[in-house]
Amino acid sequence: MNTGTGTSVSDLVLGYVEGFHDGRVQLRTIDGTPVTVHLTGTTTGQLLRNLGAPYQDVSGRLWDLLVPGQLLFSYGHCYGGDHPRIDAAQLVFVGERPGEYPFEASGWWVDQLVELARFYRRAQFGTGPADFAAYRTELRIGGEKTERLVQETDTISRMVYGMASAYMLTGDEDFLAVAENGSAYLREHMRFVDQDAGVTYWYHGVDSDGYRERKLFSSEFSDDYRAIPAYEQIYALVGLVQTYRVNGDPALKADIDGTVALFERFFHDPRFGGYFSHLDPETLSPHHESLGPNRSRKNWNSVGDHAPAYLINLYLATGDERYLRMLEHTFDMIVSHFPDPDGLPFVRERFHHDWTPDAEWGWQRDRAVVGHNLKIAWNLTRMNSVLPKFQYRQLAERLAKIMPEVGRDRRRGGWYDLLDRQPVDGVHRFVWHDRKSWWQQEQAILAYLAMAGHYGNDSHLRHARESMFFYNAYFLDHDQGGIYFTVLANGLPFLVGNERLKGSHAMSMYHKAELCYLATIYSRLLVNGEPLDLWFRPKPDADFGDRMLRVSPDILPRGRVRLDEVRIDGRGWQDFDPTRLTVALPDTHEPVTVQVRLSSAEEPR
């Protein structure tokens, strides 16, 4: 009897080819499950491509590519009933041959960052000067500005970070000009220098109806409404510090230090340690009753985000022991208080002032953000290379080992979002959905790539490659540019509500640029042992503390990278330390362009 299509669903499989015979492809998924997909007369195939690269059709030579060891995605129709089968509609191959990963080629992530920088520059400023008076936080999917005229401090700073990072990898001075203009705009319009307390804080943003401008001092975001969240003060620094790394601007340094002073004098808990999550905007007290459920609280953001957002970069730029001590404190708090004492795989993220867990807060309750666990593993790995502690590596390794089991889609690839910390029937269930967001894929990639580079673990490298494959296959918007905010579990873009935007409170140019920048660093220098050029443009009055430009691109294992060559304004410069990765700057009256070549001091891992 004809039953039409029967029971069917379209779905995705990520797997390694084990065999190909008679139109049937035997795959083994990333968790070792065998799956067979059938080719049909309309099955298409493509090679993975980068942003801005042309579509590469391989439909006519699938037989050449379907060889054992090949890693691919198969999207197709899964039929149930008495004769279940999967028909492959589209295949995406990671490379031409098994073991070939194009995102490990020298220029992949740099090219991607250039495409992203051009997208956001064009979206905000067209081809003219980067006048941040025209900047808008909200951008539609193709980069068009919406009717909303708000300029949020954090999204400007995140764009500044992306542009400064793009300059560091390319030397393209237009990117630096955007970063410097954005930094100047933040200082002029979004800054509050509190001379009484000796600190600097940042407005949430500015709103305008086209005629009148209204300063938004406290947050307008629902989680933090009308409070001063540590999160927003932290991310106000993300672009300023990256720009400061490039040009050493003493004005930026003063504001950065003023905000660090804010964290130390008002957010820090001198009794129990860590940093409170919110301050009352009038009294600057973390204990004011106006804060409601945010009163006297600590969370992942207020404790853990300092390191990746700005503090590691600030330490790299200055070598200042103060920042190292602050880093150490944040990581000591993480390893002491975040792991679950009952052995649950996911960390706890919200706390009362005395570190008792807060399992009642807002949407989070007793729930896990997968990306935060991966972010902890990644940053503990970085920190362990500058200040080795057994607890740092132990927690990083534990999280790296368990997350693929509980936080990853083992059939389709990619990493989930919000899960219940407590398992039900052995399963950590989805809280809202099974979609995958761009920033959480970034945390996974950087965690496993950093750990593979630092420790040489093949398992970590495999997880990194599988994660990079998913991200590059499904998050790059080849039609309109930029990166998708979220995809469905099967990789298709989810374009509903705020998640259809390319610019919003939640998305600017930070995570996607950070991924490109650090994936370049980890892949080239640590994993593949390839040289890397970086650019800096210190001002004549650059304030690095000692007229020494520090060019280490990230916290790297001691002795693994050396500085081979320095050029200043195109001419060779000899006054540098190849093992400390420092350049003694000449006295000048104008900014100079410093191009450095770093190389691996070891064989590739």
Place this chain on the structure above:
Amino acid sequence: MKLAAYLTVHNHSAEIILDGELDDASVPLLKSLLTQACVAVSSLVVLRMRGLRAISAAGIRCLVTTQQAIGVELDMVFLEANPDVARKLSLAGISTREAIAL
């Protein structure tokens, strides 16, 4: 010198005249007047600062939180600040004016 402040209302605008020193202790007085002013009028709140000798950061925070709360429908302008007060406001991202037509 303690803060002396009073409020006058003209049609759609309100003026708050500030005299003395706006320190942390006088913030509640400022907040009370600002609240009354914003309730009473629909277009403009003017703070005349000619007699204001000093302003604390807490006082400035009171101004900006009130400005945020009232929205874009109601203007708030700061007039006649002496150089020290104007500089402190400028460091907080707030511009002042010498005069305004009411």
